[in-house]
Amino acid sequence: MRGISIVGIGQTPVGEHWNLSARHLAHSALSAAMQDANIDRADALFVGNMLSGSLLEQEHLATLIADFSGLRGVEAAKVEAACASGAAALRVGCMAVASGMHDVVIVAGVEKMTDTPSGSTTAGLATAADAEYEAAHGITFVGLNALLMQRYLYEYNVPLDAFAGFSINAHRNGANNPNAMFQRAIGLKEYVNAPMISTPINMMDSSPVCDGAAALVLVPTERASEFTVGQHRGAVQILASASATDTLAVHDRKDPLFLEAAYLSSQKAYLQGGITPDEIDFFELHDAFTIMSALSLEATGFARRGEGWRMASDVEIGIGGRLPISTMGGLKSRGHPVGATGVYQIVETVLQLTGQAGKNQVKNPRIGMAQNIGGSGATIVTHILGV
Amino acid sequence: MRGISIVGIGQTPVGEHWNLSARHLAHSALSAAMQDANIDRADALFVGNMLSGSLLEQEHLATLIADFSGLRGVEAAKVEAACASGAAALRVGCMAVASGMHDVVIVAGVEKMTDTPSGSTTAGLATAADAEYEAAHGITFVGLNALLMQRYLYEYNVPLDAFAGFSINAHRNGANNPNAMFQRAIGLKEYVNAPMISTPINMMDSSPVCDGAAALVLVPTERASEFTVGQHRGAVQILASASATDTLAVHDRKDPLFLEAAYLSSQKAYLQGGITPDEIDFFELHDAFTIMSALSLEATGFARRGEGWRMASDVEIGIGGRLPISTMGGLKSRGHPVGATGVYQIVETVLQLTGQAGKNQVKNPRIGMAQNIGGSGATIVTHILGV
Numbered sequence: 001m002r003g004i005s006i007v008g009i010g011q012t013p014v015g016e017h018w019n020l021s022a023r024h025l026a027h028s029a030l031s032a033a034m035q036d037a038n039i040d041r042a043d044a045l046f047v048g049n050m051l052s053g054s055l056l057e058q059e060h061l062a063t064l065i066a067d068f069s070g071l072r073g074v075e076a077a078k079v080e081a082a083c084a085s086g087a088a089a090l091r092v093g094c095m096a097v098a099s100g101m102h103d104v105v106i107v108a109g110v111e112k113m114t115d116t117p118s119g120s121t122t123a124g125l126a127t128a129a130d131a132e133y134e135a136a137h138g139i140t141f142v143g144l145n146a147l148l149m150q151r152y153l154y155e156y157n158v159p160l161d162a163f164a165g166f167s168i169n170a171h172r173n174g175a176n177n178p179n180a181m182f183q184r185a186i187g188l189k190e191y192v193n194a195p196m197i198s199t200p201i202n203m204m205d206s207s208p209v210c211d212g213a214a215a216l217v218l219v220p221t222e223r224a225s226e227f228t229v230g231q232h233r234g235a236v237q238i239l240a241s242a243s244a245t246d247t248l249a250v251h252d253r254k255d256p257l258f259l260e261a262a263y264l265s266s267q268k269a270y271l272q273g274g275i276t277p278d279e280i281d282f283f284e285l286h287d288a289f290t291i292m293s294a295l296s297l298e299a300t301g302f303a304r305r306g307e308g309w310r311m312a313s314d315v316e317i318g319i320g321g322r323l324p325i326s327t328m329g330g331l332k333s334r335g336h337p338v339g340a341t342g343v344y345q346i347v348e349t350v351l352q353l354t355g356q357a358g359k360n361q362v363k364n365p366r367i368g369m370a371q372n373i374g375g376s377g378a379t380i381v382t383h384i385l386g387v
Numbered sequence: 388m389r390g391i392s393i394v395g396i397g398q399t400p401v402g403e404h405w406n407l408s409a410r411h412l413a414h415s416a417l418s419a420a421m422q423d424a425n426i427d428r429a430d431a432l433f434v435g436n437m438l439s440g441s442l443l444e445q446e447h448l449a450t451l452i453a454d455f456s457g458l459r460g461v462e463a464a465k466v467e468a469a470c471a472s473g474a475a476a477l478r479v480g481c482m483a484v485a486s487g488m489h490d491v492v493i494v495a496g497v498e499k500m501t502d503t504p505s506g507s508t509t510a511g512l513a514t515a516a517d518a519e520y521e522a523a524h525g526i527t528f529v530g531l532n533a534l535l536m537q538r539y540l541y542e543y544n545v546p547l548d549a550f551a552g553f554s555i556n557a558h559r560n561g562a563n564n565p566n567a568m569f570q571r572a573i574g575l576k577e578y579v580n581a582p583m584i585s586t587p588i589n590m591m592d593s594s595p596v597c598d599g600a601a602a603l604v605l606v607p608t609e610r611a612s613e614f615t616v617g618q619h620r621g622a623v624q625i626l627a628s629a630s631a632t633d634t635l636a637v638h639d640r641k642d643p644l645f646l647e648a649a650y651l652s653s654q655k656a657y658l659q660g661g662i663t664p665d666e667i668d669f670f671e672l673h674d675a676f677t678i679m680s681a682l683s684l685e686a687t688g689f690a691r692r693g694e695g696w697r698m699a700s701d702v703e704i705g706i707g708g709r710l711p712i713s714t715m716g717g718l719k720s721r722g723h724p725v726g727a728t729g730v731y732q733i734v735e736t737v738l739q740l741t742g743q744a745g746k747n748q749v750k751n752p753r754i755g756m757a758q759n760i761g762g763s764g765a766t767i768v769t770h771i772l773g774v
Contacts, residue, residue, distance in 0.1 A: 001487040021519065053440040053467075057510070058518040060469035063632045063766045067639070073651055075630040076766065077475040078467040080440075082447035088464040092479050099486035100388040123444070131445035132408065243462040245450045252454070264460055379450045379463065 001098045003221030005235040006385070008037025009347045014181040014212035014335030016114040022052055025213035026065040026110040033106065033215035037227050042217070043102035044075040048089030048109035049339035050082055051124045055116045065108065075102070082128035083288065084374030085109065086214070086342025087243070087381035093218050094241045103219060109343030110213035121209050125338070128375040130249040142206060142289075144250055144376045146198040149291035152257055153200060156306040160200060163290035164191040165312025167204040170287060170326040173319065174333025176359040181210050181335035204332075205290040212337035214344040236350050239275065239367070240384040242268035248378045257306075261380035262299035262371065269369070269382040270301075277301040280384070281365035282324040282352060284345040286373035287331045296371055297325075300382075324362050327352060342372035346383060353387045388485045390608030392622035393772070395424025396734045401568040401599035401722030403501040409436070409443055412600035413452040413497040420493065420602035424614050429604070430489035431462040435476030435496035436726035437469055438511045442503045452495065462489070469515035470675065471761030472496065473601070473729025474630070474768035480605050481628045490606060496730030497600035508596050512725070515762040517636040529593060529676075531637055531763045533585040536678035539644055540587060543693040547587060550677035551578040552699025554591040557674060557713040560706065561720025563746040568597050568722035591719075592677040599724035601731040623737050626662065626754070627771040629655035635765045644693075648767035649686035649758065656756070656769040657688075664688040667771070668752035669711040669739060671732040673760035674718045683758055684712075687769075711749050714739060729759035733770060740774045 010032025012025050020028075026047065034040065047062040058064065062076035075096075081088035086109030093107035113121045126135040129144060152158065168191065174180035186204065194203040219227055224235035244264035250256050270276060277300070285300075287293040294308030302323055303311055311317055317325045328334055328348040331341060349368040351357045367386045374380070397419025399412050407415075413434065421427065434449040445451065449463035462483075468475035473496030480494035500508045513522040516531060539545065555578065561567035573591065581590040606614055611622035631651035637643050657663060664687070672687075674680040681695030689710055690698055698704055704712045715721050715735040718728060736755040738744045754773045761767070 023519075050446055051440070053438070053511075053514055054444075054446075056518060057441075057514050057522065059437055059441075059467055059514040060516075060635060060762050060765060061467075063468065063761065064517065064635045066632050067634045067765075072634060073631055073648070075478070076468070076632045077478065077630070079479075080446055080448075080465040080467060081450065081463070091462070091464065092466075092482065095479065095482035095486045095488055098488065099482045101482055101485065124440075127440055127444050127446040129447075130451065131443060132410075135444065243464070244460055245453050245463045247454045247459060248447060248451045261460070374450065375447050378447060378454075 002100060004094050004097045004218055004238040005221045005224035006216050006350055007219050007224055007227035007235045008033040008217030009350050010036060011179055011214040011344060011347050012212050013179045014210050014337060017211040018115045022056055022110050022112045023065055023068045025112065025211060026108050027069045029213035029215040030069045030106060030108050033217050037217040039104060039217065042071055042074060042104045042106045044096055045071055045106045046089045046092045047078045048086035048342055049078055049111060050080055050085045051111060051113065054124045054127065055120055056112060081379040082374035083338045084342055084372045084379040084381050085339035087372035087383065090342060090346060091241055091243055091381060094238060097218050097220055103223065105218045106215060107218060107343060108213060108215040109340035111337035111339040112211045113209045113337060114211055133249045142198045142201060145289040145291055146201045148256060148376065149200050152291055155257060158309055161192055162309040163205060163294065163312055164188055166287055166290040166293040167191055167332055169317050170330040170332035173327055173360050174329025177328040177334055180329040180333050181208055182333045201289055207288045207331040207336035210335040210337050212335060212340050214340050214347045216343060216346055236353050236385050236387055238383060239386045240269035240273035242272060243381040246378050248375055250376050259295050259299035259377040259380065261377055262296055265380045265382040266300040269384050273384045275367065275384060279367055280369045282327055282362045282368050284349055284370040285325050286371055287326055288336055292373060300371065319360055319362055327357060327360050327362060342381065345370040345372060349385050353385060389487060391481050391484045391605055391625040392608045392611035393603050393737055394606050394611055394614035394622045395420040395604030396737050397423060398566055398601040398731060398734050399599050400566045401597050401724060404598040405502045409439055409497050409499045410452055410455045412499060412598060413495050414456045416600035416602040417456045417493060417495050420604050424604040426491060426604065429458055429461060429491045429493045431483055432458055432493045433476045433479045434465045435473035435729055436465055436498060437467055437472045438498060438500065441511045441514065442507055443499060468766040469761035470725045471729055471759045471766040471768050472726035474759035474770065477729060477733060478628055478630055478768060481625060484605050484607055490610065492605045493602060494605060494730060495600060495602040496727035498724035498726040499598045500596045500724060501598055520636045529585045529588060532676040532678055533588045535643060535763065536587050539678055542644060545696055548579055549696040550592060550681065550699055551575055553674055553677040553680045554578055554719055556704050557717040557719035560714055560747050561716025564715045564721055567716040567720050568595055569720045588676055594675045594718040594723035597722040597724050599722060599727050601727050601734045603730060603733055623740050623772050623774055625770060626773045627656035627660035629659060630768040633765050635762055637763050646682050646686035646764040646767065648764055649683055652767045652769040653687040656771050660771045662754065662771055666754055667756045669714055669749045669755050671736055671757040672712050673758055674713055675723055679760060687758065706747055706749055714744060714747050714749060729768065732757040732759060736772050740772060
């Protein structure tokens, strides 16, 4: 199996891009990544996207984007795994390069969720849940996460503001990220006064609905040096790439507070990379809701069961902390354009590993991990990158 | 790169399965394929599907099917490339095996298109076209193909019943396929008297809206012998696998009557397999509309430009003909559950290559080709299989 390296990254600002369609957003990220890698062609394009069919009446999205971005003719396919679509597309890109089928592969993630008919985005997001056994009963995606958070508060006897630190950390980091949707810090006061969305999830526990696109250029590691010319930095290697699944319906799980798929995919990744959790310098986790941060930290081996929330402090997860998380704002502050999120996480991991993270730069990181979660933990993809 | 072999196949009958949801259909095909390969576990599942988001309000489909089929935990992702989703999923399965990332990979295709709100299936199929420059003007997918057929009739001065032989051949073969939606032969009389759908496409030029699922078990060729035990036949090898794209919008193409992506993907496949078109013993082509059969035969090297329609006769494309096509009924008679079609084509190719095609058995075939088309020729995936 050939090693895989990332030689180019691109992203659009995350926000409400009412004047741009999905193809424009994707093209923007894609051409930035190609410029970053100093290439004008590629062999294949894999696009992570969840909602183009239901919200934009546009399937066949990857081929559309390939043509619109000047790549007409190349292999193209869309990869969908709910909110983990971005990392799932990266998985396919890794397979394409590792197998030797393609040499230069672009992986893009794109989602356009705003400027849609009223209620359609909430309904669209609910398609990540089990349509026949969950969504049919009217539960929304926020609602499902609220049930998990409530259960956590009850089982572990945790105060209602236990998760505040995750949100405060994300917003502090997002304030320094020019591509973040919310570029302002918040304090505990803003958190506790935030309007309730679905008890106990308040506005500050929840990531926003937004638009955005991000892209990566992958090449075999043996050829990486060809692509790191001129002002360009050295390549970043993908040390591990693993995906695992669980039941879609939360009620089918033995223990809804343990993300089995996060455990499985991170263990596979540690094994692949020959890495232990304490070697990870920072962790781009999937903080779609603050409860997900705690559950991810627990299942991935950074905190004991029921104690993930205790990491929600600056000394633990801040830029200078023991394990910096959401270093560019995370899903909460940078934003969560669902099918693009997994690719944004990788772009940000590359920024950190190559010393380009500006005011949010983690000190001399060598190994970064990113974890993308689809549904309420049903598909979880873990990548470990290194320089 | 490791060689890839198919050691198990499964399919459901194609039809209107009002009592079965997508997960049931997929499970049925998947468990048949696993039984065929005599396995009870797998490493990954890739699902080809186009319309589950817009028609069933269910994304995250691959993970759902993995769990429902007893594969909880494995990697899973849905792959979408409009009507070429099935073969695009097979491409990903091939990459997973060839790269060495997985050993036992299941590729399934599933689509549920009936029992949906009035008009929604037609609207869903239109999402294969360019939403902003084609579908927004109200053109349906049949309408786009009708424009192509009309152009062909005009450019090449061809009689209106020129394509009848494709439909007659498909129905004759479908009559002997217990899994076909239409198991009855038709004659020229039925063809010319068929009601017009979108001039000049009549009911007998067009494949039906339907439900179905098909599945394959892939393993590395070096391990194929482990899986061909007991009553099971020898494995079938994937000699070539290639995908190419074109513009989504037909009006953006220099020549709308030349399927550039079919040309590109078949040439890549011939090169990969070291095969010339005259070595192909039969061809499962994408006869969603009869015009597509002609265009595919021309771009793939079996007929000269403007002369594909001349192959629409028994001596050319019948089971005993020069190049048998649609040997189990094709999209026209077996049916076209869009995201599943590419996998059905491979299942049928395997049936032929292993002598299991019953009354439709081609005599001692060694090499079979399958071609799956997404949109009006925008994504085209070609596979060549051999024994």
